[in-house]
Amino acid sequence: MSIPFTPLVQALPASVPFTGPETLERRLGAPFRARLGANESAFGLSELAIQAMHDQIGISGCSWYGDPENHQLRSRLSRIHGIGMENICVDAGIDALLGLTVRMLIQPGDAVVTSLGAYPTFNYHVNGFGGQLHTVPYADHHEDPEALLESAARHKARLVYLSNPDNPMGTSLSADTVQSMIERLPAGCILLLDEAYAEFMTDQHPAPLNMDNPQVLRFRTFSKAYGMAGMRIGYVMGHVDVISGFNRIRNHFAVNRLAQIAADASLQDDEMLPRVSQLVSDGRQRIYDLAEKLQLPCLPSSTNFVAVDLGSAELANHLLQRLEQAGVFLRKPMVPPHDRFLRVGVGTSDEHDLFVREFQTGLEQSVR
């Protein structure tokens, strides 16, 4: 029988934006010994989160659905950010929220603008809902607000995506630059500001929140600094009228109960963010020092990874494969000119030491 897929689905390749490390491990036949490629946290959960989940399991096991309104978490987030609860929608991570956003705002053929080589999961959703993607190049190693604005105006785009800090380069734009972009958005165009790495910004800080502006959505996650990537929980902040749209289409029980409880407990842990930020800063410094020692340029990072320049895509690909064979999982930018970089995640000391050993050996053998 031919399956009655919609024409849109029929035209899509069966693909995922990223090959998961587990898939690679199955191919290799062994687990990775250093998992530095998915920008996950190497520094665990808040103790308060662990205790809260333990208590919850004692009460109900995992037999209860989560609160479909995410009330307690939204209430705490609203106090932390100084915005209304009605300005916040919680779902199963930024990835899920990006999918909902595209579903809510894009009809087949609508124009959407992003940067060439930027976060691919967003593109995956745009393709999945039939949007027309337009890409602009990075300027140096930054996403380029001027080019994004120009393209959005030219194509009458309904959405423009900017990740700040950026993945895969780790760079960030100043609050003033982002604010100036917000002020010049073309009418009818909404900026999706993906701030998955906001907690790691040191030199810069996020642009101020303004929930009166229906043209901006701000995406945050518990996957990175809070160490909860496997639990799938994140949130979006925006104007009440836009946020209310999410409530028309979201899966009300998508967020698991333990994730809700762990996220809420993590936000009460005053030690968590300073501790993890310091560990990430130290880890970035170790990668900067290594790059300097090996005379490889690298980019100052506002995230939990550092982009290291190998000078050629060929060498970067070769080292990536070699590291993988040696049990070190990394990823790299795929699109020129950034495909000559390796994206090195901040890991534990053991993971970092293993990476250093294998990377140095691989580099020496390659240039010999």
Ligand SMILES: Cc1ncc(COP(=O)(O)O)c(C=O)c1O
């Ligand atoms: C820019 C960016 N946005 C979103 C995500 C995914 O966030 P979440 O785990 O909340 O879906 C990532 C993860 O690597 C990311 O790099």
